[in-house]
Amino acid sequence: MPTKTYHNLPEEKRxxxxxxxxxxFAANPLQSASINAIVKNAGIAxxxxxxxxxxxxxxxxxxxSIISKKKIEVINSLPLDAANLDTxxxxxxxxxxxxxxxxxxxxxxxxxxxxxxNSNHLSSVDPETGERVSGDGRFHAFLTQGILHDDIxxxxxxxxxxxxxxxxxxxxxxxxxxxxxSKTPGVASGALSPEDNRATQDxxxxxMDILEAGLAREPQxxxxxxxx
Amino acid sequence: MPTKTYHNLPEEKRxxxxxxxxxxFAANPLQSASINAIVKNAGIAxxxxxxxxxxxxxxxxxxxSIISKKKIEVINSLPLDAANLDTxxxxxxxxxxxxxxxxxxxxxxxxxxxxxxNSNHLSSVDPETGERVSGDGRFHAFLTQGILHDDIxxxxxxxxxxxxxxxxxxxxxxxxxxxxxSKTPGVASGALSPEDNRATQDxxxxxMDILEAGLAREPQxxxxxxxx
DNA sequence: TTACAATATGACCGGTCAGTCATACCACCC
DNA sequence: GGGTGGTATGACTGACCGGTCATATTGTAA
Numbered sequence: 308m309p310t311k312t313y314h315n316l317p318e319e320k321r322x323x324x325x326x327x328x329x330x331x332f333a334a335n336p337l338q339s340a341s342i343n344a345i346v347k348n349a350g351i352a353x354x355x356x357x358x359x360x361x362x363x364x365x366x367x368x369x370x371x372s373i374i375s376k377k378k379i380e381v382i383n384s385l386p387l388d389a390a391n392l393d394t395x396x397x398x399x400x401x402x403x404x405x406x407x408x409x410x411x412x413x414x415x416x417x418x419x420x421x422x423x424x425n426s427n428h429l430s431s432v433d434p435e436t437g438e439r440v441s442g443d444g445r446f447h448a449f450l451t452q453g454i455l456h457d458d459i460x461x462x463x464x465x466x467x468x469x470x471x472x473x474x475x476x477x478x479x480x481x482x483x484x485x486x487x488x489s490k491t492p493g494v495a496s497g498a499l500s501p502e503d504n505r506a507t508q509d510x511x512x513x514x515m516d517i518l519e520a521g522l523a524r525e526p527q528x529x530x531x532x533x534x535x
Numbered sequence: 536m537p538t539k540t541y542h543n544l545p546e547e548k549r550x551x552x553x554x555x556x557x558x559x560f561a562a563n564p565l566q567s568a569s570i571n572a573i574v575k576n577a578g579i580a581x582x583x584x585x586x587x588x589x590x591x592x593x594x595x596x597x598x599x600s601i602i603s604k605k606k607i608e609v610i611n612s613l614p615l616d617a618a619n620l621d622t623x624x625x626x627x628x629x630x631x632x633x634x635x636x637x638x639x640x641x642x643x644x645x646x647x648x649x650x651x652x653n654s655n656h657l658s659s660v661d662p663e664t665g666e667r668v669s670g671d672g673r674f675h676a677f678l679t680q681g682i683l684h685d686d687i688x689x690x691x692x693x694x695x696x697x698x699x700x701x702x703x704x705x706x707x708x709x710x711x712x713x714x715x716x717s718k719t720p721g722v723a724s725g726a727l728s729p730e731d732n733r734a735t736q737d738x739x740x741x742x743m744d745i746l747e748a749g750l751a752r753e754p755q756x757x758x759x760x761x762x763x
Numbered sequence: 764t765t766a767c768a769a770t771a772t773g774a775c776c777g778g779t780c781a782g783t784c785a786t787a788c789c790a791c792c793c
Numbered sequence: 794g795g796g797t798g799g800t801a802t803g804a805c806t807g808a809c810c811g812g813t814c815a816t817a818t819t820g821t822a823a
Contacts, residue, residue: 312770339566342811352772357812424652429713439714464741470710471703471742478702485657486667486694513692514699521749540800570781580802585782 309369313359324349324359328370333417336425337367371422374415381408394458395519398449402476406511409480410499416480423477430466441469446476453522460524468522479514483507537597541587552577552587556598561645564653565595599650602643609636622686623747626677630704634739637708638727644708651705658694669697674704681750688752696750707742711735 313321327349331340342363346356360366382404392400409416430441440447446469453459487499487507499507520526541549555577559568570591574584588594610632620628637644658669668675674697681687715727715735727735748754 315769336564341809343809353774353812354772354814355770358770362811427709427713429710441710462741463745464738466714467710467738467741468745471707471745474702474706475699479699481655482657482669482695482698485655510692510695513690513695517691517696517699517749519749520754521745521747526748526754543799569779571779581782581804582784582802583800586800590781 308365309359316359320351324351325370325373328366329373329414329418332367332370332421333414336421337363338425340367370418374412374418377412377415378404378408381411394449394453394456395515395523398472398518399515401445401449402472402479402515403511405476405480406483406507409484413484420477420481428473428477430470439466441466442473444469446470446472450522457524459522463522472518475514475518483510486510536593537587544587548579552579553598553601556594557601557642557646560595560598560649561642564649565591566653568595598646602640602646605640605643606632606636609639622677622681622684623743623751626700626746627743629673629677630700630707630743631739633704633708634711634735637712641712648705648709656701656705658698667694669694670701672697674698674700678750685752687750691750700746703742703746711738714738 316324324345327345330348331345335341340363342356343353345366346353360369385400385403385407387396387400387403428442430439432438433440447465449472450459450463450465450468454461454463454465484507487503487510544552552573555573559573559576563569568591570584571581573591573594574581588597613628613632613635615624615628615631656670658667660666661668675693677700678687678691678693678696682689682691682693712735715731715738
């Protein structure tokens, strides 16, 4: 973790360092990120860096904690309340959060993408139950609950489906933003125009319909455009 | 491309270099791969490397072409014939190939994984039709055909679904191998035991059922274990 | 003003990197 | 033997890397 000296720094200087570090980690995976580049771009001396952080992993961990905070901010800003959501509304909310995070903080999303690549992010084994848990366990718990509530088909392999959702969550956000954003270049970050927002929402709904039809115990078949 | 000198090399030496290069690229993304490490492990002089290849990208391209050949080998070795397959049998075959490739050539699959991470692998725009085509276009074409054959729901956004299949294809193989392989450690590469093979097949079927239920125009709902 | 601690600095170190090149080696023909 | 063209070699260059440290600067309290 960053030193006391770092926390005592004037906010302006601290923010500058964090801004530069985020840009560096968004452009390079931790493995290839350069301390020299960071100190140069932040306008601080090499020695100062080592007064603030133990090494580059220390800085990376600090940035990671910032990312976590921003993620929670985004989740809490979503209109849907997490409590009292039925199964698929909850899933929608979780994936929606990933898309929103990509739109509002593309750099931070980029860093997260590098992180996912490096960690195997396959699955681990719960030491207590002996059960496999894919990723951080969010989707695993979601699917288990969904089955208990008769919303998700019992034949679905929970860990496999959790893994599937995990990689879709990680991949779909940059895809949607790239696809919608390519029509209106220049608006690279921040917010989307109302029509872009609508287009993103439509695509997102399309994905959710596929996932829901695939996982639901009694899927509500979406009407096709024409009858056979 | 490799020089004439490289192609004149005795096969043993050539294979050694390729083996070492594959190991290096499987352990490090191209960005971090080291020529020094390769020449050291292959037992050749640094200068020799530059008599064989223009630079490390040149070697990487050569290894890529080897990967392509091995991929085709794996696809052709699958029992199902590509011709005369219905829509979802075809999809099954494509994803099956990814799993088989992971099992038989984990190092090459690892290299492919690094490649996918570095390229955005989102989608490009067809210069002729102006249509978006996700990835290499295989899934895009598959879905378009599936809709024409009344197998896939017409409301499915082709490019979005193609992207979804693309990332599932890239992610599911290492997951399955890791999950099944973790039960019987030591058999890291090559082939699976009959029971492991069966377990992999079951999980694979589970995934395919989810995808089919999600995409199909008239999904054949899989029976649940108990009635509500 | 003095003294002392906290902080800032960048030259420097040993290491690795990609790429070069003078030299040596070797096979073949005259 | 002498010449020639293809091949092998590893020392060397200049750049960049993470990390150190003696020194300089600043802030603060006596």
